């Protein structure tokens with residue numbers, strides 16, 4: 001069998017599977033970049049007891065539990081507290097000041113994974129005297145990670161790295177002010193959890209929340225093709241308040257988005273933009 005034939009067959013099998021998932025469950029993975037989708041999909045079908053790629057459309061449209069496992073394994077959920085500390089230092093320097101003029105703040109973390117990013121933001125807001133007026137909406141497509149995020153419990157072995165990140169992010173206290181240790185885990189304090197709502201939201205198919213002052217979406221769009229990225233940028237554009245901030249992090253850029261001119265880039269390394277028109 002030639003390599004081209006094998007490739008074409010693989011592509012066709014993936015296409016059939018993603019169409020079947022969309023029509024049965026309404027989740028739209030058709031705009032995910034094909035290389036990473038292929039890699040994770042073939043990892044999934046190689047696992048013991050999972051159906052082959054040819055049989056998967058049949059089983060996945062009939063078995064809700066298999067589909068839930070599929071979502072959990074097909075998405076990449078790696079994250080950490082104060083990931084890319086320089087990004088948070090930049091938020092402190094460039095984004096915080098204008099936020100004092102709002103009586104209430106709405107912040108959306110799209111693709112929040114297990115929640116560390118949203119808790120980091122809340123700690124930063126706390127230290128800048130803005131937490132009391134802020135509401136954080138943290139969303140993800142993956143229910144399994146959202147359940148972990150809601151609990152706010154993480155392995156103690158991460159603490160060293162997270163504390164270092166916190167200091168490099170310009171932390172003003174000690175990270176230990178925001179958690180309690182229990183055996184081999186630590187749990188975020190209630191005050192840091194109270195104003196965060198974790199909820200399911202699919203960037204590919206769902207509509208937007210209300211007017212946001214900050215939208216943060218880091219390390220998510222790299223898994224989407226250009227067309228889906230543009231659709232999501234449009235979504236963010238629509239839900240941002242004029243003067244609000246879109247924070248993409250080091251890996252993504254607005255450069256190819258048709259509405260790019262409405263934004264002013266305020267940090268070219270961490271890709272932080274302000275909606276100005």
Ligand SMILES: C[S@@+](CC[C@H](N)C(=O)[O-])C[C@H]1O[C@@H](n2cnc3c(N)ncnc32)[C@H](O)[C@@H]1O
Pocket residue numbers: 075076077078079080083110111112113114117139140141142145201202203204217218219220223
């Ligand atoms: C690598 S994590 C990024 C976590 C965090 N933003 C960070 O930078 O550390 C990517 C997250 O995007 C989520 N995701 C993937 N596709 C999504 C979609 N269509 N809608 C919402 N979230 C999605 C995944 O489930 C995963 O938790």
